Amino acid sequence: MPLDRLAERVGATDETTQEFYGRWAGLYDVIARYTPGVPALRRRAATACRLESGDTVVEMGCGTGANLPSLRKRVGPEGTVIGIDVTGPVLERARDRTARYDNVHVLRGDATRPPLPDELEEAGLDVDAVLATFVVGMLEDPAGAVDDWCDLVGPGGHVVLANAARSEVWYAPPINAVFRAVVVLSTPPTTKLRYEDDPHLRLDAKIDAAHRRLRDRSVAIADETHIFGVVRLTGGRLE
Numbered sequence: 001m002p003l004d005r006l007a008e009r010v011g012a013t014d015e016t017t018q019e020f021y022g023r024w025a026g027l028y029d030v031i032a033r034y035t036p037g038v039p040a041l042r043r044r045a046a047t048a049c050r051l052e053s054g055d056t057v058v059e060m061g062c063g064t065g066a067n068l069p070s071l072r073k074r075v076g077p078e079g080t081v082i083g084i085d086v087t088g089p090v091l092e093r094a095r096d097r098t099a100r101y102d103n104v105h106v107l108r109g110d111a112t113r114p115p116l117p118d119e120l121e122e123a124g125l126d127v128d129a130v131l132a133t134f135v136v137g138m139l140e141d142p143a144g145a146v147d148d149w150c151d152l153v154g155p156g157g158h159v160v161l162a163n164a165a166r167s168e169v170w171y172a173p174p175i176n177a178v179f180r181a182v183v184v185l186s187t188p189p190t191t192k193l194r195y196e197d198d199p200h201l202r203l204d205a206k207i208d209a210a211h212r213r214l215r216d217r218s219v220a221i222a223d224e225t226h227i228f229g230v231v232r233l234t235g236g237r238l239e
């Protein structure tokens, strides 16, 4: 069926990421759903997608599917939710989490190779929104990925990003020290990022680039920080 063909098209490639998130899928799932402040942030991010009943939303790097039930609730039984991730074991959890919905599709694929407009047309899909939470910092070219996602939704569509980066609040130093430790520990150990002197600076640069590109390409729907300034939420509507 067309959606399976789309999954083949975006075929997964990043083995380091898959190995790391595959091994830690269970722990990540707990952190992703229960870290204080994160459930509220997820609700804000889903709201910023401005979904209506019957809409189609794609979540890039959906992980264990923490956002998928809330996206399904917003698009209703007539809508379509597609979660894409490179890592098999996290996808299994996402599939279990959404098994009761026949309009939530969890596909293995690469978020940096989204389907092309003619492939979407063939699959009978018109994407209204793209959501990516805690993903762009892992991509080689985050701004380029945001460009692709903006093209995917087209005029009138919404793109929403949420990412952890260094805080700029006045009491930031201790928070940023913890943040730096978390970045090092949560970065796949065989990637270059983990061995750089300041992996959190490189992560910050990637996140800045992605959020800036979204702000440049869209009209602001959300421009917020959460959880002591550590999480940035940017949402925009394409003109």
Ligand SMILES: C[S@@+](CC[C@H](N)C(=O)[O-])C[C@H]1O[C@@H](n2cnc3c(N)ncnc32)[C@H](O)[C@@H]1O
Pocket (backbone or CB within 6 Å): 014, 017, 018, 021, 032, 060, 061, 062, 063, 064, 065, 066, 084, 085, 086, 087, 090, 109, 110, 111, 112, 132, 133, 134, 135, 138, 139
């Ligand atoms: C930090 S987790 C975030 C998961 C989920 N978005 C959430 O909010 O809990 C990052 C996820 O991005 C996925 N990922 C990283 N690079 C990817 C890529 N190029 N394409 C698809 N998924 C990717 C990883 O497999 C992992 O599940």
